[in-house]
Amino acid sequence: GEDVEQSLFLSVREGDSSVINCTYTDSSSTYLYWYKQEPGAGLQLLTYIFSNMDMKQDQRLTVLLNKKDKHLSLRIADTQTGDSAIYFCAENGGYNKLIFGAGTRLAVHP
Amino acid sequence: DAGVIQSPRHEVTEMGQEVTLRCKPISGHDYLFWYRQTMMRGLELLIYFNNNVPIDDSGMPEDRFSAKMPNASFSTLKIQPSEPRDSAVYFCASGASPGQQFFGPGTRLTVL
Numbered sequence: 709g710e711d712v713e714q715s716l717f718l719s720v721r722e723g724d725s726s727v728i729n730c731t732y733t734d735s736s737s738t739y740l741y742w743y744k745q746e747p748g749a750g751l752q753l754l755t756y757i758f759s760n761m762d763m764k765q766d767q768r769l770t771v772l773l774n775k776k777d778k779h780l781s782l783r784i785a786d787t788q789t790g791d792s793a794i795y796f797c798a799e800n801g802g803y804n805k806l807i808f809g810a811g812t813r814l815a816v817h818p
Numbered sequence: 819d820a821g822v823i824q825s826p827r828h829e830v831t832e833m834g835q836e837v838t839l840r841c842k843p844i845s846g847h848d849y850l851f852w853y854r855q856t857m858m859r860g861l862e863l864l865i866y867f868n869n870n871v872p873i874d875d876s877g878m879p880e881d882r883f884s885a886k887m888p889n890a891s892f893s894t895l896k897i898q899p900s901e902p903r904d905s906a907v908y909f910c911a912s913g914a915s916p917g918q919q920f921f922g923p924g925t926r927l928t929v930l
Contacts, residue, residue: 749921751919753920811861
């Protein structure tokens with residue numbers, strides 16, 4: 709079945725790197741996604757990676773994909789207080805919908 | 819573009835009342851999704867439409883919930899009768915593709 713798992717909490721110091729991890733189950737997923745949810749708002753697409761890639765970099769964000777282990781990670785360099793949010797990993801699993809993880813709450817402290 | 823528009827932003831109602839949530843997707847988007855988010859259950863997909871046609875409603879909790887999309891620019895999610903356990907934030911999202919979804923600000927529903 710479809711399942712996306714993430715750790716629930718991550719706390720980092722401002723200026724450090726954050727790494728948020730995710731595992732998924734459906735190897736037929738064409739794309740994998742990271743969404744960000746700030747307090748009181750809806751989810752916002754942050755970045756995505758095509759399944760035949762193993763890395764994608766976009767400014768402070770780096771996505772790593774290990775398709776063999778079905779492991780996805782999001783690295784945020786030079787983490788700022790504005791990065792405090794909930795980060796959701798999602799796969800499309802070959803369907804026309806997304807399967808979201810439970811979300812990782814990132815807390816950035818001085 | 820104003821993004822996905824949802825109304826109302828907050829709704830407080832009493833158990834047994836009918837509740838209607840509204841969504842205006844981004845123009846040109848063929849997909850529309852309704853989600854529910856709670857602390858206990860996280861983010862749940864309730865139903866999604868493609869070109870105004872309901873494709874998958876397997877996430878709709880029970881017959882009290884219904885959703886319609888009469889045209890490309892409007893969708894409703896109705897709960898009748900409402901119950902306290904329906905209290906949640908309801909999100910509408912639209913997209914030109916299923917993966918790249920744009921979420922609305924949500925409707926916070928409280929059923930007393």
